[in-house]
Amino acid sequence: MFLMSCCYFFWKQVAGEHKFHPDCFVCSKCQAYIGDGDSYALVERSKLYCGPCYKKVVVLQTEKSSPKKKKKKQAHTVQLINIPPTPEGQKRFSLSLEEKQAKESSSSEDVPVAAQGKSICISDLETTPETVSLQVGDRILEVNGTPVTDHNISEIDRILSQRTSQLRITVEHGPSSNPVPDVCGIFSSRSSSEESNSPSSSNEPEFPSINNNVQASLSDCSPSSGERGRLGVFNYERRHMKLDRHGSAPKVRNNYPVMCSPTSPLSRTQSYRVSKNQRIFRPADLIKGEVLGQGFFGKAVKVTHRYTGEVMVIKELVRYSDSAQRDFLKEVKVLRSLDHYHVLKFIGVLYRDKRLNLVTEFVGGGTLENIISDLDKPFPWLQRINAARDIASGMSYLHSMGIIHRDLNSNNCLVRDDGSVVVADFGLARVFIDENDSRCPNSFGPGRDKHKPAGRKKRYTMVGTAFWMAPEMLKGKDYNERVDVFSFGIVMCELIGRVSACPDDLPRSGDFGLDEVPFMAQCCDTCPKTFHQIMLMCVRMDSDERPSFDELDQRLSSFSLHFERLSPRAKDLESYHISPTEDPPPKT
Numbered sequence: 288m289f290l291m292s293c294c295y296f297f298w299k300q301v302a303g304e305h306k307f308h309p310d311c312f313v314c315s316k317c318q319a320y321i322g323d324g325d326s327y328a329l330v331e332r333s334k335l336y337c338g339p340c341y342k343k344v345v346v347l348q349t350e351k352s353s354p355k356k357k358k359k360k361q362a363h364t365v366q367l368i369n370i371p372p373t374p375e376g377q378k379r380f381s382l383s384l385e386e387k388q389a390k391e392s393s394s395s396e397d398v399p400v401a402a403q404g405k406s407i408c409i410s411d412l413e414t415t416p417e418t419v420s421l422q423v424g425d426r427i428l429e430v431n432g433t434p435v436t437d438h439n440i441s442e443i444d445r446i447l448s449q450r451t452s453q454l455r456i457t458v459e460h461g462p463s464s465n466p467v468p469d470v471c472g473i474f475s476s477r478s479s480s481e482e483s484n485s486p487s488s489s490n491e492p493e494f495p496s497i498n499n500n501v502q503a504s505l506s507d508c509s510p511s512s513g514e515r516g517r518l519g520v521f522n523y524e525r526r527h528m529k530l531d532r533h534g535s536a537p538k539v540r541n542n543y544p545v546m547c548s549p550t551s552p553l554s555r556t557q558s559y560r561v562s563k564n565q566r567i568f569r570p571a572d573l574i575k576g577e578v579l580g581q582g583f584f585g586k587a588v589k590v591t592h593r594y595t596g597e598v599m600v601i602k603e604l605v606r607y608s609d610s611a612q613r614d615f616l617k618e619v620k621v622l623r624s625l626d627h628y629h630v631l632k633f634i635g636v637l638y639r640d641k642r643l644n645l646v647t648e649f650v651g652g653g654t655l656e657n658i659i660s661d662l663d664k665p666f667p668w669l670q671r672i673n674a675a676r677d678i679a680s681g682m683s684y685l686h687s688m689g690i691i692h693r694d695l696n697s698n699n700c701l702v703r704d705d706g707s708v709v710v711a712d713f714g715l716a717r718v719f720i721d722e723n724d725s726r727c728p729n730s731f732g733p734g735r736d737k738h739k740p741a742g743r744k745k746r747y748t749m750v751g752t753a754f755w756m757a758p759e760m761l762k763g764k765d766y767n768e769r770v771d772v773f774s775f776g777i778v779m780c781e782l783i784g785r786v787s788a789c790p791d792d793l794p795r796s797g798d799f800g801l802d803e804v805p806f807m808a809q810c811c812d813t814c815p816k817t818f819h820q821i822m823l824m825c826v827r828m829d830s831d832e833r834p835s836f837d838e839l840d841q842r843l844s845s846f847s848l849h850f851e852r853l854s855p856r857a858k859d860l861e862s863y864h865i866s867p868t869e870d871p872p873p874k875t
């Protein structure tokens with residue numbers, strides 16, 4: 288009873304035999320989410336319309352284009368039709384059993400239709416405004432959300448005769464024997480505009496002005512122009528990209544509807560498996576709590592499940608634009624496929640006012656940036672090393688899944704109450720699988736070889752938060768997943784120096800790298816040597832020389848163990864603010 292009242296459903300929307308992720312159950316015309324019980328039509332197994340758009344786009348257009356010849360060739364359509372009750376409770380159509388395939392089978396009115404290899408079809412129809420979408424010959428798939436296959440024709444006839452309440456019937460018109468194609472957005476092909484390797488064929492001019500600004504600032508601020516020049520790069524960007532001190536607003540977002548590579552080897556069944564834990568919540572299930580924070584496009588709100596008491600977070604869009612909507616959907620799609628302790632856990636989705644909201648785990652300890660900047664609270668080295676290790680572990684998993692985060696920063700790393708850190712915010716993430724790249728095997732998932740070299744660099748869009756962006760991305764060059772390693776290096780700098788990533792606090796070079804000498808002098812006096820050496824590897828200008836996250840995870844894990852076991856001396860030194868010039872000596 289308790290469980291029943293929790294009232295959530297598992298992950299999918301079904302149109303006939305076609306299964307969709309709930310967030311893909313969107314009208315291709317008006318982009319509205321089609322909720323449970325809303326009328327819809329799936330035309331030729333690929334184009335999904337809400338009821339009103341189907342009428343406008345398909346029915347009226349067909350009538351306009353061929354008013355005389357009523358129907359030439361019937362398009363395959365699966366349609367959910369809501370038929371209002373009739374005052375007199377009259378039935379407007381009658382049913383018959385028809386062979387599904389041309390084969391002999393015994394027929395009995397009392398045997399379920401599936402057992403007979405037959406389907407229930409409309410054999411006679413009185414056309415009224417309510418039944419205008421029905422045709423003689425339509426196969427009935429569901430009545431009031433229940434598949435007809437397990438019932439016999441007289442049961443279905445009885446339900447359809449009860450016309451004093453609204454009827455919801457799902458019907459199929461047109462040929463039924465075609466194979467079921469992949470209809471869900473996550474598997475559909477997409478424009479390859481973002482992936483071109485050749486600059487000339489690239490469709491990049493998404494942010495020409497920003498790219499130009501960066502180029503201009505580069506020429507203004509040669510490395511030799513010293514301190515003024517170094518800050519000039521970022522001041523320039525701050526003016527033009529509206530950077531704030533915390534780098535929270537200056538997101539650069541692309542406009543491409545990207546998620547899966549067209550070559551993605553995911554099969555529908557795989558996707559169902561990874562998605563089966565997606566829950567769909569109703570607004571009434573969740574009690575809203577405090578607003579945890581608001582980014583440029585989205586707002587995160589703490590919620591409690593009315594019946595289970597689970598505390599979760601809903602993320603909703605506050606600014607609507609096509610690209611924000613696409614980024615948001617992408618975040619849902621990316622998160623849904625992930626499962627790792629150091630990656631924000633996706634729980635499900637919530638529909639409200641035809642809009643999709645993301646439901647995730649609640650991470651109680653705030654952002655890593657909050658902890659770094661709260662100088663009143665101690666932040667022991669072991670905790671900082673473990674924070675870096677956790678991020679490297681989550682990022683190693685993401686890269687093994689073929690995902691570049693592209694917006695890794697200390698605001699997007701959340702800290703649990705037990706001090707562990709999770710990587711969040713996948714609105715700008717993208718998939719970098721490439722089947723033509725021999726170093727990048729055509730497998731998408733945990734089986735991928737984590738030890739392989741970096742993926743081939745490609746001309747992607749410049750996105751992310753500027754202070755953490757890799758130099759190659761800021762310069763508009765081709766890049767690969769190692770841009771995330773540079774961002775991680777900047778997060779390590781923040782951890783080491785307990786400084787913000789703003790160039791006023793974190794010395795940067797004119798070519799968007801780290802200005803190592805002043806940074807080491809200002810910020811590294813008590814830092815364990817191994818820790819800052821790892822950081823230096825991450826911020827190398829040449830992305831090929833940066834380590835992979837897998838390597839970073841291993842190094843940081845063993846360094847954390849080493850530090851924990853052998854560091855009483857280091858801990859003592861730290862409490863007296865004396866620099867442990869070397870890492871703790873190995874135990875003998």
Ligand SMILES: Nc1ncnc2c1ncn2[C@@H]1O[C@H](COP(=O)(O)OP(=O)(O)OP(=O)(O)O)[C@@H](O)[C@H]1O
Pocket residue numbers: 535538579580581582583584585586587600602631647648649650651653654698699701711712714
């Ligand atoms: N799952 C969560 N648990 C706890 N706090 C969260 C969670 N998700 C987000 N927050 C808090 O809400 C704030 C806003 O998050 P949100 O993801 O909406 O925006 P953002 O990442 O800051 O910016 P943008 O939407 O522009 O990427 C975060 O900085 C964080 O403090």
